[in-house]
Amino acid sequence: MPDLLKKKNLDILEKEFGTINKLSEQIISGDIRTLSRCITLSESSREDHQIFARAVLGKILPKTGNSLRIGISGPPGVGKSTFIETLGLYLLKKNKKIAVLAVDPSSAKSGGSILGDKTRMEKLSQSEKVFIRPSPAGTTLGGVGRHTREALLLCEAAGYDTIFVETVGVGQSESAVSNIIDIFYLLISPGGGDELQGIKRGIVELADLIIINKADGSLKKDAENIARDYSSAVKLLRPRFNNWVTKVLTCSALENTGIDKIWNSTEEFFQKFNKEREILNYRKDQYRKWLREEIIQNLNKQIYSSTKINGLIEFYENKVLVGDILPSDAAYEIVNNFLKK
Ligand SMILES: Nc1nc2c(ncn2[C@@H]2O[C@H](COP(=O)(O)OP(=O)(O)OP(=O)(O)O)[C@@H](O)[C@H]2O)c(=O)[nH]1
Ligand SMILES: [Mg+2]
Numbered sequence: 001m002p003d004l005l006k007k008k009n010l011d012i013l014e015k016e017f018g019t020i021n022k023l024s025e026q027i028i029s030g031d032i033r034t035l036s037r038c039i040t041l042s043e044s045s046r047e048d049h050q051i052f053a054r055a056v057l058g059k060i061l062p063k064t065g066n067s068l069r070i071g072i073s074g075p076p077g078v079g080k081s082t083f084i085e086t087l088g089l090y091l092l093k094k095n096k097k098i099a100v101l102a103v104d105p106s107s108a109k110s111g112g113s114i115l116g117d118k119t120r121m122e123k124l125s126q127s128e129k130v131f132i133r134p135s136p137a138g139t140t141l142g143g144v145g146r147h148t149r150e151a152l153l154l155c156e157a158a159g160y161d162t163i164f165v166e167t168v169g170v171g172q173s174e175s176a177v178s179n180i181i182d183i184f185y186l187l188i189s190p191g192g193g194d195e196l197q198g199i200k201r202g203i204v205e206l207a208d209l210i211i212i213n214k215a216d217g218s219l220k221k222d223a224e225n226i227a228r229d230y231s232s233a234v235k236l237l238r239p240r241f242n243n244w245v246t247k248v249l250t251c252s253a254l255e256n257t258g259i260d261k262i263w264n265s266t267e268e269f270f271q272k273f274n275k276e277r278e279i280l281n282y283r284k285d286q287y288r289k290w291l292r293e294e295i296i297q298n299l300n301k302q303i304y305s306s307t308k309i310n311g312l313i314e315f316y317e318n319k320v321l322v323g324d325i326l327p328s329d330a331a332y333e334i335v336n337n338f339l340k341k
């Protein structure tokens with residue numbers, strides 16, 4: 001880190017936010033304000049802030065890795081927030097410390113949904129053992145990955161043992177999130193008609209638990225039918241892990257039914273993988289991917305911020321456009337040139 005942040009800048013940042021040592025101590029002691037502030041710094045568009053936050057994170061890295069990392073996804077309105085509230089309250093009784101990171105594509109900057117989600121998770125957010133925070137999806141492809149991962153690690157260092165990463169909607173962010181979490185819940189609710197069609201197959205393939213929510217009142221029968229459909233459908237899919245067949249369960253987040261079954265399955269999942277150390281290997285794979293993503297992003301940034309290369313890109317772009325050279329050959333020349341620099 002010291003290479004990346006000049007001593008002078010570091011002094012200024014430490015004066016403004018506190019020293020790296022102090023900040024990391026406060027996070028480890030569970031200080032929520034410091035945790036929030038460091039997450040904000042890591043999400044900042046200012047590079048010096050990001051590097052500074054990473055310096056804090058680097059310091060507390062040995063304290064990370066001790067949570068159950070749970071991804072939750074599902075179409076808008078399926079009941080994700082209600083479900084997290086109900087499951088969260090259930091887990092509080094088991095003495096868990098819970099963090100909820102809601103990946104919000106709409107709030108690249110403003111942190112838009114936090115109020116909405118806090119009111120939906122009203123009881124949960126009142127507990128001092130719960131930390132709820134939107135995680136902006138960011139503007140880059142890797143945005144979800146980096147922001148959320150850093151927030152998650154910071155939460156782990158602060159002692160949260162169960163961390164939910166909620167993604168809104170069903171799309172690109174889910175596969176990014178699946179590179180961060182251990183177990184993936186897909187929530188589905190009855191009432192939409194053609195449910196099996198509505199959710200992309202790729203998302204269903206990511207799920208370790210498929211949870212049919214809203215199995216209550218007049219929707220109960222439909223929920224059971226959909227559960228049956230999914231149970232046969234998942235048999236045709238390739239599971240994420242060799243020794244885990246995707247489970248399909250029903251619940252009502254509103255009426256608080258079926259929650260214990262879901263938690264029992266989750267514990268079964270973790271027991272199985274801890275025993276076989278598969279989780280550890282899986283997390284190693286995630287770190288390998290993370291490293292590679294960051295390399296690409298770094299290179300990308302460096303290439304496009306080099307004036308010399310930008311000139312070269314323009315030169316080759318003109319040649320490409322008049323049909324003098326193939327884009328792939330032009331790219332090869334440009335990259336070669338950059339590497340010689
Ligand atoms: N009947 C019934 N309604 C539910 C259940 N869970 C949630 N709802 C209702 O469904 C609506 C949406 O719930 P949310 O928890 O906000 O859904 P969400 O998936 O977080 O929605 P977004 O964050 O907007 O994507 C609310 O009106 C809830 O009261 C349930 O188990 N049964
Ligand atoms: Mg929600």
